[in-house]
Amino acid sequence: MDAILTLDSVTKSFGGLRVTSGVSFSIDRGSISAIIGPNGAGKTSLFNEITGYLKPDSGRIIFQGAEITNLSTREIVARGMGRAFQVTSFFPEETVLDNVRVACLSRMDLTRKSIKSVSRFTKATDRAVSILESLGLDKYAKRPAFELAHGDQKLLDIGIALGIEPKMLLLDEPTAGMSPEERLLTRNLIQKLWKEFNLTLLFIEHDMDTVFGIAQTVRVLQTGRLLAEGTPEEIRNNPEVVTAYLGEEVF
């Protein structure tokens, strides 16, 4: 199958601490997969390296056939990489609609326009409204974003990422801090968005029901190394993974 993202021996250290240690894997276009691992395993650092927020010390990252290892975040985003954050990241004082609309305007390269009101940019506005509808946030469109409940703010973060029309979307703990009911809804929503927006989806998650419920491939990180990679079934039965991370009680 055609790989959208390939990591080739990516390594990164902070002083003596190796946060990423020779990680290599490939992600198929259109797939949905997860990265799991204990706290401090280097999951978020890996996302930071893929999105140009951190530069790897060595190794290569190939996205859509071109090397992006040393590109800036802006350039990587322009090539179709989207990201939602572990610590929810959005624009608190702007309306929910404007949070997504600014992403749509950015995608259409309209953020330099300085005379017409944002509401007159109907294509970007329609696109933002349709993203909010997909997320079920359209009823809050005119409210300032800080008024949203935590779970809805996490969705808004994803909505902003969708606004730039990414080919690939990275989600960093999409269900963190949610109630079990919200988790279930979010899990179904992620699966729906994956299909609806034709995404390649890669997510970090601690909630094993979400991971084993929707991921086609699961990768396990431990102390910066890729410990295992396989289908949910293979990972569940991998003795190394069970002792290192999952523990007996999960099953």
Place this chain on the structure above:
Amino acid sequence: MKTPEAIKEFGFWSLFFLIFGLAPILDNSEYHLMLATHILIWGMFAVAFNMLFGVTGMLSFGQALYYGVGAYSVGLLVRGFGDTWFLPSIIVGLLVAVAVSVLLGLLVIRVSGVYFTVLTLAFGQLAWQVTLKWYHFTGGDDGIQSIIPPGLLGNNRVYYWFTLALVALSILALKRLVNSPLGLTLRCIRQNPERVRFLGRRVRRNELRVYVVSSFFAALAGCLMAGADNSIHPDMFYWTTSGEVILMAVIGGIGQFFGPFIGAAVIIIIQDYVGARTEYWSLIIGLIMMTMVLLFPQGLVGEIRSLRTRLVSGERNRS
């Protein structure tokens, strides 16, 4: 398109022209005319400054530099080549301000937060020192006197209308900017610059844009002030000028587009009213400033707005 937004904007402009258009007709005093001219010029300066501070989150302590550049472009050209140069010298002043703000901007936007503030302050003070010391060119401490606009503009009343027209156009342009995609992007930069990078936008580039825009209008304020006061002095470059415009923005409310304009009007009126009665007027300004910051941090316009929101939602809850 008749949205509530459009109606509100129409109401706002009607009120603006009603007050400032009728003022010189209802009141014959030359002195009050001068006050109104000052309010218009400082009001625009403060609104333009707030593009940096309230909108984008860049606290420049050096906008006096561009105010001075505008004033001295007019003063030097009129002194050197005569009063027919008054209007062209405004254009020269604006061009010089754009050139300087692009060059300096490329330097100062490399740092953020308090480092940006200190760097802008340093450049402002540098310009002040140069103006003060370069006596045979700038007139040093004496400044430049008798800058009389040519022809009809020499009449204070006509000059007032001229100022009103330019200020109204400038504020209209800035209001458009705030509601545009660029304005939205700038507000997003204030709230979450990292996320803006993840939208595929250059944060620094947009900061430079707003720095140049704000400096352009600061220079226009300086140009207009040279003609309004008929004289200029090196203190227009001094840090207190930058400080005053910050004060106006904070008192009026940096979260509201028109807040800084109201703040400018309030400060100018207090300076005039209290200044006529006691030489300790700056003490009064200080007390007002402390009260505002401690009790009404949103500024005049911001507090009135949130009071109205509270009243409206209170009524809604009762019914």
